[in-house]
Amino acid sequence: MQHGHDMLFRALADPTRRAIFERLCRDGEQTVGALTAQAGVSQPAVSKHLGILKLAGLVRDRQSGRQTHYHAERAALAPLADWTGRMTGFWESRFDELEDLLTRMDQ
Amino acid sequence: MQHGHDMLFRALADPTRRAIFERLCRDGEQTVGALTAQAGVSQPAVSKHLGILKLAGLVRDRQSGRQTHYHAERAALAPLADWTGRMTGFWESRFDELEDLLTRMDQ
DNA sequence: CCTACTGATAACCGATCGGTTATCGGTTCG
DNA sequence: CGAACCGATAACCGATCGGTTATCAGTAGG
Numbered sequence: 703m704q705h706g707h708d709m710l711f712r713a714l715a716d717p718t719r720r721a722i723f724e725r726l727c728r729d730g731e732q733t734v735g736a737l738t739a740q741a742g743v744s745q746p747a748v749s750k751h752l753g754i755l756k757l758a759g760l761v762r763d764r765q766s767g768r769q770t771h772y773h774a775e776r777a778a779l780a781p782l783a784d785w786t787g788r789m790t791g792f793w794e795s796r797f798d799e800l801e802d803l804l805t806r807m808d809q
Numbered sequence: 810m811q812h813g814h815d816m817l818f819r820a821l822a823d824p825t826r827r828a829i830f831e832r833l834c835r836d837g838e839q840t841v842g843a844l845t846a847q848a849g850v851s852q853p854a855v856s857k858h859l860g861i862l863k864l865a866g867l868v869r870d871r872q873s874g875r876q877t878h879y880h881a882e883r884a885a886l887a888p889l890a891d892w893t894g895r896m897t898g899f900w901e902s903r904f905d906e907l908e909d910l911l912t913r914m915d916q
Numbered sequence: 917c918c919t920a921c922t923g924a925t926a927a928c929c930g931a932t933c934g935g936t937t938a939t940c941g942g943t944t945c946g
Numbered sequence: 947c948g949a950a951c952c953g954a955t956a957a958c959c960g961a962t963c964g965g966t967t968a969t970c971a972g973t974a975g976g
Contacts, residue, residue, distance in 0.1 A: 715822035727896045768973045875943040
């Protein structure tokens with residue numbers, strides 16, 4: 703039902719996009735060029751994926767000269783963890799803790 | 810990259826489908842008719858959604874006379890919880906516990 | 917300045933998706 | 947049996963998606 707939830711699930715549904723996000727989580731901040739080099743698709747495709755991830759709140763970008771650096775916004779995964787927790791029907795307090803932690807990590 | 814992961818994320822990306830799964834998690838086993846009554850789409854649409862959820866391992870069905878009863882397969886969410894945990898980079902042992910528990914819940 | 921580089925946008929294309937209506941197979945009941 | 951019911955399948959349609967190539971704006975450097 704939640705529109706925010708929707709964009710989150712939708713953004714992570716595509717394997718190429720998920721791979722980009724995983725890379726940003728693993729290796730930290732990356733330029734568009736660096737991401738393109740390993741994405742297996744063209745630079746405009748990568749830019750579009752990054753735009754979608756950004757709309758979902760999963761990444762944020764920082765301009766520096768003519769390069770754009772993107773980094774993962776891990777806190778955006780909190781609703782996903784929360785949803786999973788609610789579906790399993792257990793761990794509620796446990797996942798709430800996680801959500802709080804992730805929110806605090808975002809400053 | 811993982812094909813199983815892919816079907817899981819993909820299956821949960823659609824809001825109608827996710828609502829059906831949520832209902833099965835909340836209220837337990839339901840017939841196709843009962844699910845259709847609240848899905849807001851036609852019966853064939855519901856059947857297709859159930860087919861996709863089934864392929865992703867998220868639901869299982871049980872035949873009884875001329876009715877088909879579907880129920881959520883909560884254990885199928887374990888890879889999702891695991892992935893989230895790996896992306897956050899913490900909680901690894903914690904999520905492994907969850908995965909184990911969910912797997913055991915599946916008998 | 918002019919050229920080269922980086923990344924975003926535009927325009928377009930085929931494939932897939934989610935939905936519909938129509939229909940069919942299987943089951944129950946009068 | 948025959949009629950009614952339940953759910954799956956088929957055939958189709960418009961919209962959206964993920965990809966491409968071409969191009970544009972902004973920045974850096976000779």
